[in-house]
Structure formats: structure tokens, C-alpha cells
Amino acid sequence: MSPPAATMASRRGVGARRRAAARRRAALLTVAVLLAVAVAVLTPLFRRAVNQFGLPLAYADVIRQQAADKHVDPALVAAVIYAETKFDSRTSSAGALGLMQIMPQTAQFLAHRSGATSFQLSDLATAQVNIAYGTYYLRYLLDEYRGSRLLALAAYNGGEANVARWVASERAEGHPLTISEIPYPETRAYVVRVLQAQKDYRKAYGQQLGYG
16 A cells, blocks of 8 residues: 555655755865864964064074074074064164164174174175174174173163173172163163063974074
8 A cells, every 4th residue: 555645745855854954964064174174274374474463584594594603592683683673674763774773883893803804884784794793793792791681682772881880780789680670761671572572483483493
């Protein structure tokens, strides 16, 4: 005996609903897979864009090479460039030149000390030369202050004569110079900014700067 027409229609309706549900599940699964792929592809790009906007990096190969040559942490070099110009090369109102804002008299001193024979101030407009001289200056200051980043950075911003005076004043009171005791607000803020940026560059650009 054939099943009643109503029963067959009911079965067809159930089958149709099941097929529709299966299609919805397949569509949802496809959307989920596409979203997962998009997140995997776009997240690194988004992070890179955020880094470039808030924490830019350029000339990574030059920084890496100069830092290795002068035995300076590449993240420290990048952090100084960030604090000085944010990788936008320019001449300051005080006459400091290029990416690392090197004063002309400092550049002449470094050229003489390093034995350069054909150096011209205009050379500091070239990123590679500017980074080479700035990294050399950082190495010189770190050596002068026995590896103290605080004193080296304070001198980079505020000058060696000022640092000598601040250190002597604090020593007379029986304690070393700390960041909070730097008298110049600009230099105090500069040291804090560079030390924080050094950590940020190491974390955000470890591979580009040669950490792994």
C-alpha cells in the first residue's frame, strides 16, 4: 500500500528542511574559514601598519650593520633616531643635522677622532653617514660613562659639560645622578623616552634589528 500523500509531503518537507539546514551549516563553516584566513593574513599587516605609524623604522640594515660594527644595541640606535626625528631627516633650528640630529661641532670632533680625512658636513644628509656618526657618538659616550645609558643619553641630549656638572653636584651630596635628578626637563624626558623606545623597538622589530 502506498503511503498517504500527506505523509509523503511531510517527508519531503523534512528532507528539504534538513538540506536547507545543511546548506546553512556549510555556508557558516565557509564564512568561518574565510574569516580565520583573513585574520591570519591581515593581523600581521595591521600590526606592521600600527608599528610604522606609532613606532616607525627605516634603514634597518644600516642600523644593524653600524650597531654591530660599533658594539651598540641596534634598538638603542633606533630609539635615539625615533626620539630625535622619528626617522624624518631634517636640520633643527639649533643646527643639528640629519636623522640623529648631530651638531656640526660634534660631527667635526667625531670625524677627527675616527680619522676621517674627506668628511664634509653635507655628508650628514646621507642616512648611512648620519647613522654611522650617530652610532659612533653613542659608542663614544657609552665608553666615557662606563656603559651607563642614562649618562650617555643625557649627554647626547644635554651635552657632556652639563652632565659633568650634574654628576659632580650629585656626587657632592653622596649619591649618583638618577633620571629624576636631571635638572633639565627636556633632557630628563628625553632619557625616559629613549629608554622606553629601546624596549619597544626590541619587542616590535626584533627580527629586522637582528635579534632572531
